[in-house]
Amino acid sequence: MSDLVTVTIDGVEVTVPQGTLVVDAAKMIDNDIPVFCYHPKLKPVGMCRMCLVEIGVPMRDRATGEVLRNEDGSVRLNFGRGLQTACTVVVSDGMVVRTATQPVKDAREAVIEFLLTSHPLDCPICDKGGECPLQNLTMRYGRGESRFDFSNKILLDKHVPLGELIYLDRQRCIQCARCIRFQDEVVDDPVIDFHNRGRRLEIVTLSEPGFDSYWSGNTTDICPVGALTTADFRFGARPWELTSVASVCTHCPVGCNTTLDTRREAIAGGRSVIKRVMPRQNEWVNEIWICDKGRFVHHYADAPTRLKQPLVRKNGQLVEASWDEALDLVAGKLQQHKTAVAGLAGDRLSNEDLYLFQKLFREGLGSNNIDLANRRLAGGDVVAQVGLASGSNLKELGAGDAVLVVATDLHEEAPVWWLRVKQAAERGAVVVVANLRPTRLDKFATHRLHYAPGEALSTIRQLVNLAKVEMETADSDPLAAAADALIKAKNMVVFYGSEGLTYEETDALARLLANLLLVKNGEGHVGRPNNGLIPVWPHSNTQGAWDMGVHPAFAPGYKPVSEPGLRATDIYAGVADGSLKALFVIGADPVGDGLMADRGQLDFLVVQELFMTKTAELADVVLPAQSWAEREGTFTTGERRVQRYYMAIPPIGDSRPDWQILAQINERVGLGKPAFAASLVFNEIAKVVPQYKGMDYRSLARVEKQWPDVGGEDLYYGGTAHENRSGLGQQWACVAESATVERFDVAEQPVIARDGLQLVRVAALYTSGTLIEQSPVLHHRMARPTIQLAHADATALGLADDDRAEVTVNSVTYETAVRVNEQVPAGLVLLSGVPYIAGLTTAQIRKLETAVAQPTGD
Amino acid sequence: MITEILKGMFTTFKHLLQPPVTIQYPEVKRPVRYRFKGRHELKRYDNGLEKCIGCALCAAACPADAIFVEAAENTDDERYSPGERYARVYEINMLRCIFCGFCEDACPTEAIVLEDNYELSFYDRASAIYTKEMLLVPVPPGGQPTPQKVEPGKYDRAIPEMEDPK
C-alpha cells in the first residue's frame, strides 16, 4: 500500500504520489490545464479561476465505506454543483477529471473575457508579446470578438517604476499575485504587495529603494502578462528575434544555468549584443531562478571599452601589434626568465584556460610559481576529499537533515544557496548559522552561534568536540545543542566562507569542518548524496582553479608537488623586491584590487584581460581575451559540478579565447601543437585530472526531463522559456565516495590579542568591480563603501546614522557612509562595498564633516 | 494573286490607322490602381507624430525577412510617436522585399503603407537598404517634426481608431 494514487483525467489513467495537485497530475500526462495564478514553485491560491475543471469523486456508502456503483457497474461519481480549480484540489483515489467538456470550455472563455475587459490594448508595445501566456490562452480558449464597451476600460498607471530595475504596468496586471507570492514565499523579500481593492487593486512597492530585492528579475519571468518588465530589456527585441544560447553565470560559485538571448543591434553598429539573461532550468543547481546580479551584469561582454587588439609597449607607449608579434614576445621573455617567472590567474576563467595556464608554467617553464591573484579561501584539497557527494540535490534536504553555515553571508555571496538553505529550513531541516554577526539566514536558522571576533575557530573546534560526545538530554548550552542537532541528522551539509578569517584560518576551518563531517556517529556525513562540505568560493570557477592545479603546491587533480612554488603574497613581495623578473597576470587585476602597488622591479609584465585595467596599464604586453559569452568552456561550481557554457556572440575585435592564447604560447615554448577547440583541451583535462575522468563535452551536454515542466511551448506555464536542452553538468566524485577518509590534522592557530573595535569586511552582492561597472542599470544599487556599527560604538566615535566617515584600513582610506545597526554586535564594525580584506583588522575611523548648508536668501 | 496581296496590304494599312496601344513610358506613365503595392512609406499623423510604434509586427509578418526594427522609449520631452514605444531603427531591404503587403496588413497603426512608386533601382546592395529617414513621409502642413515636446498625458494611446481599408 504505497502512497500512490490513481486518477483518471479525460479518460487517461495516471498514477501519481499522494498530495499531487490535479493540475500537476494532468501535466504529467501532457494534458495542459491552463493556469494564470498557479505556478509549480508557489503555493496554490485558486485566484484566477482559469483552471476550472469538472472533478468527480467516487461516492461511498456512509455506513460501509464501499464505493457506490451504477447499474452498469461503473463507479458512481459525484461531480458536485460546479467546476473546481484544478490547482487547489489534491488528487484522491478514483478521482475522475474532465477538462474538455462544454462547461469547462465556457468557463475558460468567460475567465479570459473578464481578464481582457481591463487589459489595455498594448500587445504591439508590450515586451511580453510573443511569449505571453495571456495571449496564448486567449488564442486557445478565448473569444474572437469583444463584447466590451471600450469606453468602460479602466485606466490605471502605466510604466510605473518599482525601483529603477523593474517597471510595472498596472493596467496589464491581472492580479494573479505570482510576483507577490514569489517575493513572500520563495525569497522572503515581501517588498511588493497589493494595495486598494476591487477594480482599483494595484501592486505597490514597500521598500526604498523600490523593489529592493536581489530576486526582482525573477518576477518578470513568472508574470503571465507584460505587467512586470525589466528596465534592462525594455523594448530590447521581440522574443522570436532573439537567438538563445545556453550559458552559466560567471559571478558566484553556485553556477546558475542561464540562457543568453542575443540579437544584432543596429544602434551598436551591427554587432551582436546580449539582450537579456534568462534562467535555464536545472533542478540540481538553481531550479528556475537567478539573482539580479547574474541577470543584469552581462553588459561587460559587449562593452565598447573592451580590448580589441594586442598591445605591446614600445618607447614607453602601448601600441597595437599583431598577435604573432605579441605572442612571440611573451613566449620569448617567459623563457628568458624561466624560474624567475610567476603567474597569477583570476578565478572566473574556465577550466580549459586554467589548465593550459598551469601547463605553461609547470611543463613549459618548469615552475610552480602560479597562484590565484586573490586567494581568499583555503580548503580545496579538503573539499576534494569530503566535498558534497555527487548525486546531491539540496532540494531534497528537509526534516531530519542539517545544514551548517560558517563564516559566510550566503545571501550576499551566493544568493541561490541562501535560497536553497532557507527552503531546506522551511521543510524542517536543522540550520545552524555560525558567524560574527547576524545575517539574513538567521531568520530561518534553528541554532544561531555568534562568536566573538577571533573566536571562530575555537567555536568550531568546540562544536566538533561536542559532536563526538553522546548527548542524553537536551543541553542548555547552545553550542552543544547545535552539535547534537547536527550530528544526529541523517544528512549534513556544511557551507563555509572566509568572513573575518585569514587564509590560514580558513584552511584550519575547512579541516575542522571536515572532521565534523567525519564524526562517525552511525555513519559519517560524507560520501553519500546530500552530505559533505561546500566552500563558498568568491567566484564562479575558483573550484576549477583548484581542480586544474592553479596552486603553488598542487598539480592538477590535487597531486602535491615536490617543491611548492611561490604563493600569491610571496609573488607580490617578489615583484616589489626584484626577485621575480617576469609576471603573467590573466583575468585578474592585482593593482586595481590593492594587492600590488605597481610593477616594482619587474622586467616583463604581460596581462591577458578583457579591459584596460590598472594592471594592464602597467604591462609590457596586453593580450585581449574573449569574455565567456564569445567562446565555449566549462566552469566547476562549489558543489563540484562541471557545467558547459556556449558561445553566444561573435568575438569582439581581434580578441581570442584565453585557452587559445595560452595554447599558442605553449606551442612557442615547445609544448606541441595547440588544440583547435576547447573540447579537445577538455579531453586532455579528462585524461590528466583523475576527478574529471570520463567527462567530455558530450556527457556535459546531456539533459533529462525535469519536473516541474516549465517554460516549454505548452499552454501550461508556456511563455517565457526556461527549457534546458544544453546540459545539466556532471559532478565529480570526492574521495569519500569510494574510500575511507581519515581525520584531518588541524594546525594550531596563533592567538591574537584583539583590542578595541574590530573591523571585518563583509560581502555585498553589488560590490563595485570591473565587470559590474559596465552595467549602468545597477549603478544606483551599487554597494558603496559603508560601515555598520551598533549605536554604542557609533556614539563613542561621534558618529550618527547617515553620517559620512573616513575609514583607514591597512593603509588604504575609504570615504564611507555610516549606518547604525543594532544587529551588529558590540565591538565590531562591518565594512562593505570595498575590495576584499582578509581577517579582522583595526581601523582608524573618523567622521567626515559635510559641507555647511548655505543660508537661504531672504 | 494580286487581290490577295492587296487584301494583305489593306489589312496592314487598316492597322496603321488604328490608335496604338503603346504607352510612351517614361514620358507618359500609366496611373496605378488604388491598391497598388509599390515602395513603402512610414506615415505620420496630422500633427507630425510618427504612426510607427516600433512593434515589429511587420518584421514578423514579412515572408522575406526584409524588415529590421529596433524599438526605444518615448518620453513626453522627446516624443516620436504616441504611446510608450517608437521605432528607433527601421530598415527595409528592398532587394529582399517581394512587395506582398503583409507588413501593411500586420501593422496595427497603419504606419507602414505600400505606396505607388515602382521605380526603384540601386547600384549596389548597401544602398538598397532603406532606412527610416528614407521611408518617413515629410511632415504634413500644420504638423511638427519629430521628436516633439508635448504636454504629458496627451498622446498615451498607441493604437488609434482606424477604418477598414478600401
Add this chain to the structure above:
Amino acid sequence: MTIGAGEDTFKELTVEELRAKVGTGMPIDDPEEHMLLSMGPQHPSTHGVLRLLVELDGENIVNLAPDIGFLHTGVEKNMESKTYTKALVMTDRLDYLSPMSNNLAYILAVEKLLGVEATPRAQAIRVILCELARISSHLVWLATHALDLAAMSVFLYCFREREYILDIFEMVAGQRMMVSYFRPGGLWRDVPEEFEPAVRQFLDFFPSRIADYEALLKDNPIWLERTKGIGVISGEDAVAWGLTGPSLRGSGVDWDYRKVMPYSGYEQYEFDVPVETDGDVYARYRCRMREMWESLRIIRQALDKLPQGPVNISDRKIVPPPRSELGHSMEAVIHHFKLWTEGFSAPEGFVYQSVESPRGEFSVYLRGDGSPRPARVHFRTPSYVNLASLPLLSKGAFIADVVAIIGSIDIVLGEIDR
C-alpha cells in the same frame, strides 16, 4: 556524364556498350552516327531554363532527355519554416503565369486541413479570378507558342489583351502577377467596386479578340503544316504517362478536375470541357482556344450569380480581425498579434487537394503537425509530369518540331523545378 561511381566515363565505352549499359532511354553522343545537342538552358524556345539533351541523326531526333533543376529554389523546404499564411507567397512563384490557381490549390489544402470552407462569395470570386488567370495563362501560351513558330503578331496581340487582365488583378490585389490574394478562410479584401464593370467590359470585348487569333491561326496553312500530326500521343499513352490538362484532353480523354472533383463551387456553373481526339499539337491548340471560350462562360455566370455576404469566414482564430476593431477590442488586438506573428496552428494530419490549373492537375500535399508551420508541402505540378512525356512525343520528329511540341505541352519551369 559519368555512369556509376568509379566506372569508366562514357567516352571510353563504345556506343553499343553504352546503350547496353543504360538502355536506349538516354541520349548519347555517337561521333560516328548521332550528335548530342544541348538545347538550353538559355534558349528562347524552351519556355524557361530548361536544358534538353537531344540526340540527333541529322535533323531527326533519336532520343531526348530533359535536364531540369536550374530554377530550383527549395520552395517546398522553405515553406516548412514559414507559417501557413507566409508560405502562401511562395506558391505564387511556382506556376508564375497563373499564380491564382497555385494560391487556390494551397489555400484549399490549408482550409481542408483546418476543416473550414470559404464563404459563397469568396468561392465565387476565387472562381472568377482563377478563370481570368486561366485566360491570362493561355494568352501567354498562345503568344509564346505562336512566336516560336514565327507568328509574331499573335504574340503582341495576346499580350495586349493580357494587360487588361493584369490590370484587373492589380485592381483587386495590388499586384499584377504575384497576387497572394486568397487567404486561409477567404480573401485578402473584398473586390472593389470597379471590379464588376471592368470584368464585364473584358467579357464584352474579349470574344472578338479570340476570334481574331483564331482567324490568324486556325486555318493558316503554315500553322497547320507545323502543328498537325506533330507530337502525337494516344489517349492510353497520355493516361499512362500521367498527362493532365489540355495535353490529356487533346488526346481524347475527358478529364477535368473542375468536373470530376469540383472545388470552390465549380459545380454550380455550366460549362463544357473541350476534348479533341487527334492528340497532336494542333489538337492541344484547339483545346486551349476553346477553353478560353468556356472560361468566359464561367466568369459571366459567376459574376451574374455573385452572392452578397462576407468574403472571410467568421472564425477569428484563422482570419485576422478587421482593422476597424483594432482600436477598441482587446481580443482583436491579441488575435491580430498572434496570427501575424505566430500564425494559426493546423491540426495533425495530411490532405491532398487538386485543382485544374491551365496546365493540368496542380495538386498540393500538405501535412500538418499541430504547429503553425507546415510539416511538409509537396506540389504535384502538371508541367513536371507533362515534361516527362517529351521524349515520347518527340522521338522521330525534326528538331524544329521540338519547339512546337514544347509549346503545346505548355510548361512553366517555375513549377517544374520549384
